[in-house]
Amino acid sequence: MNKSINRRTWFKSSALMAGALVMGQKVYAEYTPDLISTTFTPMEKSPWDFTNMKARLTSNENPFGPSPKAQQAMCEAIKDSWMYPKLSSDQLRKMIANQWEVPEDHVMLGAGSTELLMAAAQHFGQKGHQILSADLTYMSLIRRACEDYGATLVTVPLTPQYDYDFDRMLEAVKADINLIYLCNPNNPTGVKAKTSQIKAFCEAASAKKPVFVDEAYLDYQEKPETETMIGLVKQGKNVMVARTFSKVHAMAGMRIGYCIAHPDNIKALKKYGTDGNGMSRPGVVGAIATLEDPEFMQYSRKMNKESKEMLYSILSDNGYEYIPSDTNFVLFPIRMEGDRFVMEMMKRGVGLKRIFYRDQHYCRVSIGTKKDMELFADAFQQIS
Numbered sequence: 178m179n180k181s182i183n184r185r186t187w188f189k190s191s192a193l194m195a196g197a198l199v200m201g202q203k204v205y206a207e208y209t210p211d212l213i214s215t216t217f218t219p220m221e222k223s224p225w226d227f228t229n230m231k232a233r234l235t236s237n238e239n240p241f242g243p244s245p246k247a248q249q250a251m252c253e254a255i256k257d258s259w260m261y262p263k264l265s266s267d268q269l270r271k272m273i274a275n276q277w278e279v280p281e282d283h284v285m286l287g288a289g290s291t292e293l294l295m296a297a298a299q300h301f302g303q304k305g306h307q308i309l310s311a312d313l314t315y316m317s318l319i320r321r322a323c324e325d326y327g328a329t330l331v332t333v334p335l336t337p338q339y340d341y342d343f344d345r346m347l348e349a350v351k352a353d354i355n356l357i358y359l360c361n362p363n364n365p366t367g368v369k370a371k372t373s374q375i376k377a378f379c380e381a382a383s384a385k386k387p388v389f390v391d392e393a394y395l396d397y398q399e400k401p402e403t404e405t406m407i408g409l410v411k412q413g414k415n416v417m418v419a420r421t422f423s424k425v426h427a428m429a430g431m432r433i434g435y436c437i438a439h440p441d442n443i444k445a446l447k448k449y450g451t452d453g454n455g456m457s458r459p460g461v462v463g464a465i466a467t468l469e470d471p472e473f474m475q476y477s478r479k480m481n482k483e484s485k486e487m488l489y490s491i492l493s494d495n496g497y498e499y500i501p502s503d504t505n506f507v508l509f510p511i512r513m514e515g516d517r518f519v520m521e522m523m524k525r526g527v528g529l530k531r532i533f534y535r536d537q538h539y540c541r542v543s544i545g546t547k548k549d550m551e552l553f554a555d556a557f558q559q560i561s
């Protein structure tokens with residue numbers, strides 16, 4: 178039986194009811210370390226402390242690649258590793274600009290999209306600045322801005338169905354906000370916003386303040402070109418879009434990402450990044466090759482879908498509900514304290530993440546190979 182959480186009705190009977198009260202009390206909360214510690218506190222032992230990890234389901238990596246063409250190109254590029262990436266990175270920038278039909282001065286490259294997120298944190302997230310985002314979302318840019326540069330976070334809770342509450346977010350775009358950060362599809366929920374809704378929000382919000390959209394997982398959609406916010410950049414809106422080769426393209430270890438934005442924003446972000454000089458030449462060559470291999474993207478999506486369906490069945494068969502995901506990871510509520518759950522799974526060779534959100538412990542599991550999912554199932558059955 179399929180036990181996916183029906184995001185409209187499940188809430189009524191769930192432990193998340195407590196979260197609704199939080200929503201009723203407060204539209205937005207200021208950043209405090211406590212706010213973050215309710216979601217991502219460090220564990221006593223990190224997954225990387227376990228030397229027996231057999232199923233690496235911690236970091237939303239993609240084990241179905243890289244593309245064979247990219248692998249071959251990278252192997253051949255090793256002998257040219259004496260060269261800096263310049264020229265190859267110029268070629269990659271050109272390809273990305275052509276792909277999205279933007280001028281090259283709208284593209285900034287980075288060592289993973291993390292470099293672009295860090296640059297945005299540094300530019301837009303200094304002391305006295307406020308960053309508006311959702312609670313729950315991906316914390317990398319926010320943490321850097323708030324913990325290292327002294328910015329303040331203003332959050333608007335997700336709806337009980339884990340969607341962005343765009344009406345409330347728009348109300349929260351006040352004079353003191355310096356940047357709006359949106360992750361779509363969202364991490365750790367795996368939920369994608371309706372394109373018409375996120376577009377309407379970005380249009381309205383960017384008329385007041387810069388909007389940074391992190392589309393790390395959007396390529397898991399069959400037609401990401403119809404869902405990206407890059408079109409708004411082309412219309413001259415104050416929107417920046419970060420993308421990565423780490424997910425569908427399965428090149429996380431190569432550290433390749435980019436941002437598409439108006440040249441004024443690119444110029445601002447470039448002050449804090451390397452614009453491609455932090456990437457390795459073989460990695461850049463691999464990125465060029467994977468862009469020329471659309472069949473691999475199809476394969477990568479298909480394999481992810483098959484393993485994800487297998488995971489859904491494992492969870493359902495064990496009487497667990499889950500949040501249907503538009504990504505290569507799945508978030509589901511668990512019935513024991515999160516740290517204990519993850520420790521027990523890790524002792525059995527399965528690396529995972531856990532989150533405590535609205536009085537409920539959750540596990541976030543990345544999609545792996547079928548073998549990985551079997552290892553997950555075995556360990557899960559032993560402890561659940």
Ligand SMILES: Cc1ncc(COP(=O)(O)O)c(C=O)c1O
Pocket residue numbers: 236237288289290291292315360364391393394420421422423429432433434
């Ligand atoms: C939402 C989101 N954005 C950005 C990143 C960073 O990816 P990378 O630096 O590999 O491009 C991740 C990594 O998991 C992510 O989940």
